[in-house]
Amino acid sequence: MANTLKEKVVGIWSLVSYEVTDDHGNKTYPMGEDATGFIMYHPEGYMSAQMMSLGRPKYASGALHIGTQEEMAAAAGGYLAYAGPYEVDEENNVVTHHMSVSMNPTWLGDSQPRYVSFDGDLLEITSPPVIVDGKKQNTKLVWRHVQN
Numbered sequence: 001m002a003n004t005l006k007e008k009v010v011g012i013w014s015l016v017s018y019e020v021t022d023d024h025g026n027k028t029y030p031m032g033e034d035a036t037g038f039i040m041y042h043p044e045g046y047m048s049a050q051m052m053s054l055g056r057p058k059y060a061s062g063a064l065h066i067g068t069q070e071e072m073a074a075a076a077g078g079y080l081a082y083a084g085p086y087e088v089d090e091e092n093n094v095v096t097h098h099m100s101v102s103m104n105p106t107w108l109g110d111s112q113p114r115y116v117s118f119d120g121d122l123l124e125i126t127s128p129p130v131i132v133d134g135k136k137q138n139t140k141l142v143w144r145h146v147q148n
Contacts, residue, residue: 006088009041009095009116013123013143015051023136031078039125039143047086047097053078082107093117095125121145 002008015037021027029035037051056078059067067075084100095114099107115126127139 004088005090005093005095005116006043008118009088009123010043011041012146013039013041014146015039016122016142016144018051018141019139021138021140031080037080038146039141041086041095045085045087046083048081048083049097050081051079076103079103089113121147 002010015035017029017033018031018035018037019027019029031051031053032055034054035051036054037049039047039049041047056075057071059071059075061067080103082097082099082102082104084098086098087096088094089096093116095116097112097114099110099112102108102110113128115128117124121144123143123145125141125143129136129138131137
């Protein structure tokens with residue numbers, strides 16, 4: 001039985017939901033209500049998160065790296081990925097992600113705290129609120145532990 005926060009978070013988790021709520025209670029789903037993905041925490045202190053919108057169109061060329069600017073922009077707009085070391089603050093239930101690689105270059109080298117809680121096989125991750133267009137936004141991701 002896992003006792004520490006680090007022991008509880010280690011593993012592979014599949015995305016259940018990704019939502020953003022503003023200070024008026026309005027809820028949006030940045031990658032759609034049916035977004036899918038995984039987050040993985042390794043016991044040696046590294047993590048990886050990948051999420052995507054379902055239904056992203058394939059490149060007309062059929063090639064891995066050859067698409068029109070529009071096709072590549074649409075593909076990138078529907079995908080979020082980053083990885084790097086993580087650290088755990090047991091006392092405050094915070095896991096900080098350090099982005100060594102990122103699909104979005106804005107996050108390269110960034111460190112972001114994530115508040116975590118557990119409910120059975122679910123992991124809830126929330127980010128500190130941010131102000132966007134004058135409105136406070138709260139991000140919540142719910143992940144289900146992948147069982148063998």
